[in-house]
Amino acid sequence: MEFNYTIIYSKRKTATISVERDREIIVRVPEGLSKKKINEIILSKEKWLLEKLNHNQKYNPHPSNKEFVSGETLIYLGRNYQLQIVQKPVQNVVFDRRFIISKYNQANANKLFKDWYKSKAIEKIKPITKKYAKHLGVEYKEIKISEMKYRWGSCTKGGNLLFNWRIIKAPSYVVEYVVVHELAHLIEHNHSEDFWNIVSIQLPNFDKAKEWLKQNGEILEIDF
Template identity: 50%
Template sequence: MELDYTIKRSAGRRKLTITVERDRSVVVHAPEGTSDEKIQQVVESKRKWIFEKSGHPQKYRDLPHPPGKELVSGESALYLGRQYRIEMVGTELHEVEFVQRFLIPAARKEKREDALREWYLGRAGEKIIPRVKVHARRLGVDICGVRIVDHRYRWGSCTPRDYVHFNWRLIKAPMVVIDYVIVHELAHLMEANHTARFWNIVRTQSPTMDKARAWLKEHGQLLEQEI
């Protein structure tokens, strides 16, 4: 069976790694100058692993309904692993407020999805970035910066120049899941591939790793929804 993959070369990258995205696409991250022949050789050596990853019955199953939903009073939205009621309120509010429920101003009714997304982005920056710095200190790794980004299928990533990126959608997940994803990406600054050493680092810093991974497998598709 033919194996399709995308190659992304980077001048700052030292090792070749392969990732299988949640949409089943295969991406090869390679140091600049790595030949196509060398990349194909590595991909072929990982063929069995790639097909096992892309065929995961939970992580990659299709959504039973289209992403997103209409935001109206009585609906709910995820935040830190829990569903909270949404209420449209006709007050002087100009932006979303959270008081154990989401209050969305009537003035933003026509663009309420954008309003809630802006709120999520703000909370992601407030809660995720400080946790990254805490875990970086504990692991003894230096990072150049943290960015909250918009990806549909990746929860986090790190760059060859030691920047770490995290998906704003993570703010919908429990803190135990957020901490696991943070540790996972920071551990890649110490060990590029998913070796035994890598998983030992992650498990030591995130002892609830198995619980977090199980939550992502079961509920990850909810995070992928726009809202």
Template identity: 40%
Template sequence: MEISGIDIKIIKSKRKTSSIYIERDGSVSARVPETLSDNEIVDLLKAKEYQIFKHLAEWQELNENAVEREYVSGQSFLYLGRNYRLKYDEVESGKLYFKRNTFYLNPTDQPKAKDLFVKFYKQKLNQKLPKIVKSYQEQLGVYPNAIKVMELQNRWASCTPNANVNFHWKCAMAPIDVLHYIVVHELVHLIHPNHSKAFWNEVDKILPKYDEQIYWLKLNGAGMDL
């Protein structure tokens, strides 16, 4: 649906409220109750037109931090909130190594460097996430059926109706406190499947300074890419 020259993806569900999101790639989506007619959706979007343009302007400003990375020696890559440089050396091929605050690849692996970085991030998250999830599930009284690391396009994480919690492999680039926030955010969604006041109150009980982690993601999210 197009409003004032902006293409907006409409997602209907059984929710009672409407929310508009600027996705990480700059696209706009609106999640609305399935009971709304097309005319009612148009009226809703027009009423929020100023808000949409404002958030798009903020997205453009924040995305000035986007980084075009090349897989050459000296290029820096994020891991747990810090940048570390890549160096090509005579290490075993087929694997990305991280030691002495440096990433190492065999020169023959340069064509598949991105795939090896993705594999590295997935492995590290799969090692760290179960412990972090366990530390919060007792407090919240929720127990996800499965924890998965995958490609999630424009989401840092998501949870499914059958209580699976999924995390984008890029989360391994975030500082550990931000990773904790992402985990808590998704676990609370197992209680409140929305972003209502009750949802944020529950997050606040666990992480009183969660707004600092949200700000870090807004400021640095565009740079969390390969």
């Protein structure tokens, strides 16, 4: 059995393996540990890993339960807004203290809303990332908004930042936290005490955001 996994080297004495919500396997190992040794560790945990990876219930996405009819609500930046279906042929999604779409677009609403949320996500996340990257003195390459279902954000070794468009359903302070979290990983690749210190200096009340995600994580896993 071949496993795909990401290795994170750091100044630590022991190795740990975890399976993230998107089924990515992360191995955290002491600096200098050989690839061969790491592979041995992975294989010694094969049974456990297969169990984790096949645990469908936990990882399955939820289907969207929206019918896109007048009176339904959609969440945006932590608040619920009503949807109104109008008879006129309005283009795309109009947002004006409520969501408006044309009845002609009702069948296509799922895609329209996804596009709308994605464009809002990039519009809101870009300036926040720029601001906190400056505060932290870190540089990043690109910001991408993605379809990933189980994580709010991630960063690559090359300095690209990836954010789940669904995060834009959360209140602004939660969006800020997710951005700062990923930027802090450009300094500390793990969740060490140093990492949380970096986050808390930028966002002293980050616990509140973490709690929000914990309480509302589920609604961010469905599309709308």
